[in-house]
Structures are given as C-alpha cells and as structure tokens.
Amino acid sequence: MATSILDLSAPKALDGADSDDFGLVESLRTGAAQAYEELLARFQQPVYTLALRLLDDPSESADVVQEVFLKVFRNIGAFRGQSSLKTWIYRITVNEAHNARRWFFRHRRKEVELDSEPDDARNWKDVIPDGCLSPFDAAFEREQHVMIEAALAKLSPIFREAVVLRDITDMSYEEIAEVLGVSLGTVKSRILRGREALRAELAGSLQDRLAPRLVPKTAE
Amino acid sequence: MSCENAQELISLLLDGRLPDEERENVVAHAGICRECGTQLAALQTQRAALRKMAQAPVPEPLATRLNVLASHERERQLSRVSIRERARRMAASADLVFQNLMRPVAVPVTGGIFSTLLLFGLMMPNLSFSHTNGGYDFSTAPQGSLVATPWDLGADDDAENFPVFASPDQAKSDYVNIVNLTIDESGRVADWSIVRGQLTDEMKDIIMFSHFEPATFFGIRTQGTIQVWQGLPPCKYAHCSATVRG
Numbered sequence: 001m002a003t004s005i006l007d008l009s010a011p012k013a014l015d016g017a018d019s020d021d022f023g024l025v026e027s028l029r030t031g032a033a034q035a036y037e038e039l040l041a042r043f044q045q046p047v048y049t050l051a052l053r054l055l056d057d058p059s060e061s062a063d064v065v066q067e068v069f070l071k072v073f074r075n076i077g078a079f080r081g082q083s084s085l086k087t088w089i090y091r092i093t094v095n096e097a098h099n100a101r102r103w104f105f106r107h108r109r110k111e112v113e114l115d116s117e118p119d120d121a122r123n124w125k126d127v128i129p130d131g132c133l134s135p136f137d138a139a140f141e142r143e144q145h146v147m148i149e150a151a152l153a154k155l156s157p158i159f160r161e162a163v164v165l166r167d168i169t170d171m172s173y174e175e176i177a178e179v180l181g182v183s184l185g186t187v188k189s190r191i192l193r194g195r196e197a198l199r200a201e202l203a204g205s206l207q208d209r210l211a212p213r214l215v216p217k218t219a220e
Numbered sequence: 221m222s223c224e225n226a227q228e229l230i231s232l233l234l235d236g237r238l239p240d241e242e243r244e245n246v247v248a249h250a251g252i253c254r255e256c257g258t259q260l261a262a263l264q265t266q267r268a269a270l271r272k273m274a275q276a277p278v279p280e281p282l283a284t285r286l287n288v289l290a291s292h293e294r295e296r297q298l299s300r301v302s303i304r305e306r307a308r309r310m311a312a313s314a315d316l317v318f319q320n321l322m323r324p325v326a327v328p329v330t331g332g333i334f335s336t337l338l339l340f341g342l343m344m345p346n347l348s349f350s351h352t353n354g355g356y357d358f359s360t361a362p363q364g365s366l367v368a369t370p371w372d373l374g375a376d377d378d379a380e381n382f383p384v385f386a387s388p389d390q391a392k393s394d395y396v397n398i399v400n401l402t403i404d405e406s407g408r409v410a411d412w413s414i415v416r417g418q419l420t421d422e423m424k425d426i427i428m429f430s431h432f433e434p435a436t437f438f439g440i441r442t443q444g445t446i447q448v449w450q451g452l453p454p455c456k457y458a459h460c461s462a463t464v465r466g
Contacts (some may be wrong), residue, residue: 040286062281141272142270
C-alpha cells in the first residue's frame, strides 16, 4: 500500500556533479565570467531557499545569501574538493544562518517591525500567484506554507536544520552529515526527531484553528 | 514488530534508507496498525508539503546584488591571477579617480575661460590709453608748450618787452624779472614764485589767463615748472616755448 506512493529509490550518485564542480571551481579560480554566472544560476535559488527556511525572514535571508556568496568567491581558492561544491556552499549557508540567528537574538529581538506583513516588502512579481493553480489551491497552498513556516520557526535550530536540509533541499543523509559536521547516526536521529516535532507542532496549530473558541459569559 | 520500533523506522522508510526486508516489515505493520499508518501518512503529507517549499523565488534586488557582487569579486580574482590585469585595474581606478576629480572642475573652468575671452573681446574696442608724449620718446624729458594767451603776440607794439618762457634748467640771462610758474596736470598755473626782480603786469596776465600744455612723464600728464623772463633784450616772442621739468 505505502510502497506505491513512496519514493524508495536510492540516493543519486554524485560523480557527474563532482566533475562539473571541479571544472566550475577551476574556472572560478581563473576568473572566467561564465563560471561566476553559472555558480549564481545553480546555487542562488537553493541557497536563498535554504536560508529563508532556516531563518524565516526574507531580508535577513537576503543578507545571509549575499554573505555566503561573498565567502564562496573569496575562498574558492581554498576549496580542496574534499566535499562536493554543493555541500561546501550549503555548509557555509547553514553556518551563516546560525550566525545571523545568534546576532538576531542578541541585537534585534526587541525591535518592532512596522511592516507586519513581510510579503508587503516583496516585489509584486514575487507574490503574483501562479497561473496554473486555481485560486482555492493557491490560497490553500499559501496557507499551508504559512503554517509550516510558523511550525518550523518553533523547532529547535538543530532539528530545523536537519529537516530543512532533508525535506526541503532534498539532500542525502551523507551530505547533511557533511554540511552539519556530524555523524550519520546523529543526522538520522535529528531528522526523525525533527519530523516528529514538526508534526506535533502542525497538529497543535491545526487543532487551535479548528477548535471553536467559546468564551463563557455570565447572563446579565 | 512493535509500534515503537516501527515509528522509529518510518522516517528512514520515507527516505528509502531501509533494507528491503525491514522496509516490507514496516510497511506491513503500518498497514495493520492504525496509529503507525496514520503517522506514516502524516509524515508523507508533511514531506510533500515541505517539498513544495523548495522553490522560494529569489527577490529581484537580491539577484541584482549578487550579480554586482560576482562582478566585483571576479575583478578582484583577475587582479590576483594576472599582473597585467592588476595593472589594468589600477590604471582604471586611477582614471576613474582623475575623472571624478576633474569633472566637477572642468565645466566651470571652461566656462570661465570662454566667458573671460568673450567679455575681454567685447571690452577691447572701448579700451584706449593716452600715450601723448609730445612727439618725443618716452625716455626723453617731458615737454610742455604755451597753448593760449590773452594777447596777440605779433601785434603788440611793445613786443620786445614781452615775457619769454624758459626752462628752469637754462642758464639765467640778463633779464631783470624772472618768475617760476608751477603748471598742474590740467595746464593751469597752480603756483608761482619770484626768482629775481618783481612780478610785472604781463606776468600777472600770464598767471591769470594763460593755458599750458602740461608736462608729461611716460605719456601721463604731470605737474611741471616753467620760468617767465622779462625785462631785457633781444627775443623773438613769437615762438616762446618752455621746457618743463617733470
């Protein structure tokens, strides 16, 4: 029953990607314009997605992405190919997000945002609905994303990183272990516990929304 | 298989990391256990929902910033790789600094030069300088001459007794009356003093009514001195002249 809807295929081999990475890194070291364009084309979207899901703040995520690519460009000479380029960049992203989160809690936690709706700050092109979805589907999906983002924000950063890397960026357990710098067993444990915690958060938020709020009042 | 074991393995099952035998056991357990089946379905739905969040669109300003960043870093990388590129970059930076310095100055300076030339060209026809030097060179002693007197010199019967003008530098003659006249810049007598004898009526008339061409010094009118002699002999009054010392 369950096998029909599960993707049980083995993780993809990375040999081809590794050879591409090697050429790309070499081109970056020689300053080829095409290599810089290719790097941005390949990684700016996933890196932004990862940062956004880890931080849940578009402006903060944009700063993190910029910092990540600055580090990538500056340190490409030090990249030895011991891990894949993707893993290396994601590791920088996770570390930068971690630093940004710490900085946020130290400095900006007490700030009050004037714009209560983050989407207002976005370009209209970013928030225009997809024409392929019906209004109901779009609204449902959007609502679902908001709930998941809220639930992710409540997770511990350790579990959140593991779940985001696995379920959103679709990295393998081995890649996650490299990115986070932990053992494979720890990755499995964090993913399991993170998913459970997320499920519990989502279930709790659904119950809050669906439960009728009856406020007892005394008869006058 | 217990529910506790199955729930721990469901996560690995979702990621396809279970051996075939173990996978079949977990799937079979989920099929008969309501709680584990619900959990598997919930995690599948949750995972599918998370997958849909993988394509967050990159904001346009961020994409632009990243392109600019890549461009700058590429330039930086090139300058590290090649000395020639580094020199070119330094030259470009120097050129940029020079342009930035000169551009605010260039327009006012050019405008100032052109407006100065234009105004000076317009004023040139109206600019005139007096270079009167009596026909002498600038380095020679300035000269002055009698312009007008109230008398008609040629018709005067007593012409022999008429005063003559001389330079104070000239040697004193036998004239009885000698008077020094100070002529100002406008050609009038500004002052007089008696050198010898007395002041005659003719001398008074000269002081009162005559007009001299003033002395000049390098073409500029200046004060000068002239002497009037009267009382003796032979003189041709018709061409009386004076040398003026500036």
